[in-house]
Amino acid sequence: MDSEAHLVQAATKEQADGASNQLEVRVRNMTLSTQVAAVARHEDAKKALPTLKNAVWGGVKAMLPGRSRSASTTVTKYILRDVSAVFRPGTMTLVLGQPGSGKSSLLKALSGRLANKKAIQVEGETTYNGIPSETLRGRVPQFAAYVAQRDAHFPTLTVEETLEFAHACAKNAAPSEKMGARRPSDVINDLGLAHCSDTVVGDAMIRGVSGGERKRVTIGEMSFGHRSLECFDEISTGLDSATTFDIVSAQRNRVKTLQKTVITALLQPSPEVFALFDDLMILNDGAIVVIVIGLVYATLFYQFDPKNVQVVMGTIFPALLFFALGQSTRMPLYIEARDVFYKQRAANMYRASSYVVANSLSQVPLSLIEVIVFGSLVYWLCGFVGTAGAFINFLVLLFLTNLAFAAWFFLLASISPDIHVAEPLGLLTTLFYILFGGFIITQHAIPDYFSWVYWANPISWGLRALAVNQYRQPMFDVDVYDGINYRVMVTSIFFLFMGYNPPASTIPSGYEWLYHVAPPKYTFAILTSIVFGTDDCSSPANASDFGCRVLRDTPPTVPQGIKVHEYLKTVFKVDRDELIFNTVVVLGYIVFFRVLALAALRYINHQKK
Structure with a gap:
């Protein structure tokens, strides 16, 4: 279904519901744990294996008086550890992690599908539009869909019959019969299943639709009713990258027009699929992975030799480059905000200068936090000059470079007609800034017809200033070279x-x-x-x-x-x-x-x- 059809469906849904159902999910310090059996002694390992002999012998021992019932003890196994997140309507969140990291457990907990709630201890707070999950109890599956990793269908039913049956089961939840009558055909067109609607779903024994089409059937089956939250668990299993891209792309169209909240767990998405998501969550051993770029970067050049100029300059240049490339990601935001500016400026709400000044001032707090966190880690771990004045100069120069590139990409977003022109233009100018910044190509090696790029380059000015800040300190005011x-x-x-x-x-x-x-x-x-x-x-x-x-x-x-x-x-x-x-x-x-x-x-x- 194209975007116009999505808009028609969204308008119909809003008319039937009275208001568009949007759901914001907030998770605070969620911890899932369970008790698992563990062998107390090494010699009891064979006795603890789940074999027929051990099961019979264990039952006999349990009936004998004075005999130990089991040679194992229980230990606490943590599935999720202090997970906190916010999933907003109209966004797609990608959950990444190796097998066993807790992705499936997180999606099942959010969609109310935890299989054995008595054996799993749930801690923390989960709210749906501000309502705690304890208040909703068993009603969460009514508005939260969960698509499992494996597809399970009646193989003899056709695609249309499968979706009609799922729709009939969820029909009582629909507030409008008119809207309910449209849903199966809408879902078939939405997921691109019109050409195989009369084909049986099939399974390993009965030939039916392909794996990608069967996955679409599963997604459509779970989308009936008021499913404001959709959780997809490893939907790319057994599918090629092109099919996965088509499925995720169809999801994105529905998310943006129907303002759904979608959480998808994938194992190894392609770059094209990765770019379709708005937010990213990385899990490892049940906990969210937080990557501090400054710490990772600083450990690469930990306590360098300050007399090795190449290493010192090679540390300063990527630090400047980090802030330059980081500002390029804000161009889509500038383009979107520009449309709002055009509307409000046409209504004479404020001057253009007020908008520019406000945008510039709004960059200061975030840039200041980025510079302090990143610069402090890099400066002291790498081993720059240990004086307060040099450290403050280092932070100030990084801060000014950050603001300079924020202003540059804001300029590109202002003069470009759309994002398709702004992003290539930003990539091209950034490439010139990197090449002619005085590090990859030194100043005396830059051709004369490109020398103006060097002098108009924020990176070159920042690089020279940071180098002077490092080597004009008293500790380098010596005449010793190679020990002489x-x-x-x-x-x-x-x-x-x-x-x-x-x-x-x-x-x-x-x-x-x-x-x-x-x-x-x-x-x-x-x-x-x-x-x-x-x-x-x-x-x-x-x-x-x-x-x-x-x-x-x-x-x-x-x-x-x-x-x-x-x-x-x-x-x-x-x-x-x-x-x-x-x-x-x-x-x-x-x-x-x-x-x-x-x-x-x-x-x-x-x-x-």
């Missing part, structure tokens, strides 16, 4: 060959070039010449200068009676006559180093890497 402190090494070389220790006269000839290029050599010579040097010791006026005094207690290698200025000239190669030359050289070094710094700032840009 090059600043200390260069300084040590300059002071080693400045001509003091060892003295200039003892420096090997192969290292004299270091002596002549070491800047401290010239400042040392200037200061030594001023303090100890002299122009002429023969003058009586200079006789008291330090340079004219005779050295005492000199070593044997030094001539006796040598004066200080002669010793400096011979051993340290410090000559008073070179004072002006040394001063000019020091000034030359100052100018030379400044020119080199100017050239480095002009032609070297470390932000390219």
